[in-house]
Amino acid sequence: MMQIIVKKDEFREALLSWYRREKRDLPWRRTSNPYYIWVSEVMLQQTRVDTVIPYYERFIASFPTMEALAGAEENDLLKMWEGLGYYSRARNLQAGVREVVSDYGGEVPSNRTEISTLKGVGPYTAGAVLSIAYGVPEHAVDGNVMRVISRLLLIEEDIAIPRTKKIFETVVMDLIDQEDPSSFNQGLMELGATICTPKPKCLLCPVRDFCLAFQEGRQEALPIKTKKTKMKMKIIPVASFAIQNSEGEWLMRQRPSKGLLASLWEFPMVEPADDKTPQKMAHEHFGIELVGIVDILIFKHIFSHLTWEMKSFGARIEKTDIIPDGYQFFSQEEVEALPKPVPVLKIWDEIKRGGLK
Incomplete structure (x- = not known):
């Protein structure tokens, strides 16, 4: 009692x-x-x-x-x-x-x-x-x-x-x-x-x-608290491309209104294959040709149920008449004003610090 x-x-x-x-x-x-x-x-x-x-x-x-x-x-x-x-x-x-x-x-x-x-x-x-x-x-x-x-x-x-x-x-x-x-x-x-x-x-x-x-x-x-049986964390490799056009604008899209990070804005992202170069990934997934590809950041972002293993790249695009559906270019000031998830914020902050390698 x-x-x-x-x-x-x-x-x-x-x-x-x-x-x-x-x-x-x-x-x-x-x-x-x-x-x-x-x-x-x-x-x-x-x-x-x-x-x-x-x-x-x-x-x-x-x-x-x-x-x-x-x-x-x-x-x-x-x-x-x-x-x-x-x-x-x-x-x-x-x-x-x-x-x-x-x-x-x-x-x-x-x-x-x-x-x-x-x-x-x-x-x-x-x-x-x-x-x-x-x-x-x-x-x-x-x-x-x-x-x-x-x-x-x-x-x-x-x-x-x-x-x-x-x-x-x-x-x-x-x-x-x-x-x-x-x-x-x-x-x-x-x-x-x-x-x-x-x-x-x-x-x-x-x-x-x-x-x-x-x-x-x-x-x-105390207190007594039994630990939940941990489900195996799903790990997803993700490649993110911070792409600029000749005017220095950045290519971004808004995520769907439902699901993970709903309605937030992001750079083009793909789940990379081990044998594909960044150029090939961008061409196959988005139909665009990138030049001047450089590394930005490699990091992990942990959600409650999965982990993104992020590799981020900076690049330029010369033919801006062909961009993936749902994407558009934004000036630096416009990118600043868009709501972005933490992984994108990390990449963007590194870019602003001059972190393109």
Whole structure:
């Protein structure tokens, strides 16, 4: 049977006073605007805080209101998300914001039932927005919070099993501070992010007196999380060609609107054959004749389910009346403005540094 924290008031006070004293100064903590908090929570999924800060600030500057984001062109949206990855998050955020603008008069719903119907808003995001923006005592349980609670209460259920999350949601609802649920939830998140990390810093922990795992010396054994059976990562060789015409413009195309890296812009890419030169690959796949081929970069780009082994080349094309279907030439300024996936950004940044070898 799961034990509970007996001195709840003392626990809350210890957590809240620590959080108010030690919390990091993050831009989304300077606002109670539910839209801004929503944006920050979506960006923070699977991304480090330090990485998110400049993205968040640029995004809010570009789309300061939900109406601005709702009316944004997809290219502009993806450009602001460029480099963050997981581009479906950006599309779902825009879709959810459009629902708020059209169905709720531009006011983010302030209850779990309604906010949870919005595109891309799961239980954690819903609870975070409700508690932080509206001061509603709702649970916001992510991996950091599950790690903290599992140690506090010596919970040994496997957090990799989805139904286990209900245990932690119930605990948070029992412990949450009714007067300041925003600071309480953020305090748990902050504790998990800075102190109660996978390698816990227990001597710095403000609530270690309440921690059953610490008392038993088992803090590093928790939480219990079984590892998924790893599927063999698919490895795909990819050759990318940064091709210029005589005016110095670059040949690019937009990827399909569905699938991997949907709607982002890229240089011509092929899966190379071992016995083919870059000239032959370009001729066979795109029907174009390249001259002045040089190496740019060789690198790996890892997705969640596959890896691209990238070889990139710079080249020129002289006959610009024959270019592959779907491709067009862009000036350097236009290329800069196009939303590009990380592999293309790496190649483009190397080109701008004068990295053609």
